[in-house]
Structures are given as structure tokens and as C-alpha cells.
Amino acid sequence: MTSAGAPAYAHGDSGFTRARRDFRTWRRTRPFWAGLLVLLAAAPIIYFPYFNLSLGGLSVAMSTMAGAGSLVIGLTLIVLAGLLWFQPIIRFFAGCVAVFLGVLSLPISNFGGFFVGTLLAATGGLLALAWGPVDVRPVEMPGATEGASAAAGPEEGAGE
Template sequence: MLMPGRSRGDFRRWRAGRPFWGGLLLALGGVEILLTLKASLDVILHVGMQGLAGYLLPAVMLLCGLLILFNPAQRLFYSVIGVLVSLSSWLTSNLGGFFVGLLLGVAGSCLTFGWLPDQEPRVSRRQRRKEARSAKATSPAPQA
């Protein structure tokens, strides 16, 4: 039987070991650009370089986002490729998915590039308060 609390904890541990939000934003940027390429002709502002490059660059963005999630050891390479492809999608893919996909891709690539795997996890405010209360309760009261 699958326990909901355990699977959530497993997902948190998996997510903590990789640049999750950066990879997710980069992949979402690629998906958004691919969806705007399928928009009706009334919506499309800029067709781009006719065909293949318009579909290839968002597909590479999506692939880089997924590779960041599932192969975080090569995150620097994927993030550099992701930011270059995101910026070049402005020319080839309907103004970078009306700037939304372009901005998602650049933000995700920058988050991935700046992620440090050996950094200590942040302690939540609730945990810090709890530790402060327990330290205050265990410390002896000063005598005058």
C-alpha cells in the first residue's frame, strides 16, 4: 500500500538533489513556445524561419529541461544550451512564444546555472523558532 506521506517525502528528497525549479521552468518554456506555434494564423505575429528551426529550438528547450531534471550532473552544459536556445527562439518561434516562453527558458536556465548541489538545505522559519524555544527552555535562568 502506498502511503501519501512517504511518497511526498521521497519526492522532496528527489527534488532537493537537483535544480528542480530551473529544469521545470526551462521545460515549460519549451512547451509554451511549441503551443504558440500551433496557434491560429490570427494570433501568430511572426512566423520565423519557416518550419524546422521553429519546432527544433523549443524541442531542444524541452529536452534540456528534462535532462536537467533527470541528469543533474551535466546541469551547467544543459543550462548554457538552454539559455542560448531560449534567446534564439525569439527569432525563430513567434517572438519566443510571445516572450513568455523566452522568459521562462532564460529564468530556468539561470536558476539551473546558479544551483549548488553541496549547499546545506535551508532551515524553515518554523524549525528555527522551534529550536529557539527548546534552547530557551533548556537553558538555566540567570540568578541575580
């Protein structure tokens, strides 16, 4: 950062390079991959209950009575993905709900989108539970300064 508060970019950086760097910085401060998997889980859970398959003259409709339940589960997963990206402080709640909805979609939404939606929701939810914010402060190595050895305790042979 410069003294004026603006980011210090190299003069030759293109707009794409700056945007990519800014996106990488944004992505690393939140459970991005967990949110992406939870978002992708919503697609098969919503899609398959409304899927119509035509084989020649034979039409097989996959629409079920659980279409409304599948829609609610899928839309809730989409909202949870947005919360994981834009409110990472609630990652524990969103991860637990994503895993629960993934398992709940097994009986409601054609085996959870033929297991694809269930696996994506469970994996994304567990990634959200495992994610933790990164400490960006530099880590000091023990013994790197003179004061660190005095704080570490007595040296060997000092009690003899």
C-alpha cells in the first residue's frame, strides 16, 4: 500500500493481472472452494427432479412429488454458498447446514441428485468446517532475538 492508501501495483501491470491478484487475495480470506462445491451441489439436486428424458418415442419424466422439496434444498444451498463467500464468519453454521441438506436430499431429491449433489454438498460443508482464517502476521522464530533466549528459561548447566 502506498502512503495514500491505494494499492502499490507495478506500473506495467495490466488490468487483468491486477484483477487476478485482487481475486486471489479475496479468495484466500474466505472458504472459497467450500462455497463453490456447495454451489455446484445445488445444480443436480434442483435439476434431476424436473428432468425429462426422451428415448425415441418414449418419454420418461423424472418429475416427482418431491420437486418442491428439491427446489427448497437447492435454493438453500445456493444461499449458503453465498454466505460462505461473503460472510465467512458463519462458516461453521453454513457447513453444518450444507452437510445436513446434502444428506437430507437423498430421500427427497432422487437420491440427492443421483449422489452427485449429496457428495458435493457434504464435501463443501466439511471443507467449510475445516477452514480457518489465515494469520498474515509474520511468525518470529524462537531464538531469533537476544530477548527470546532469556524468556525461554534457564540454560543447560545453569543449576549446577
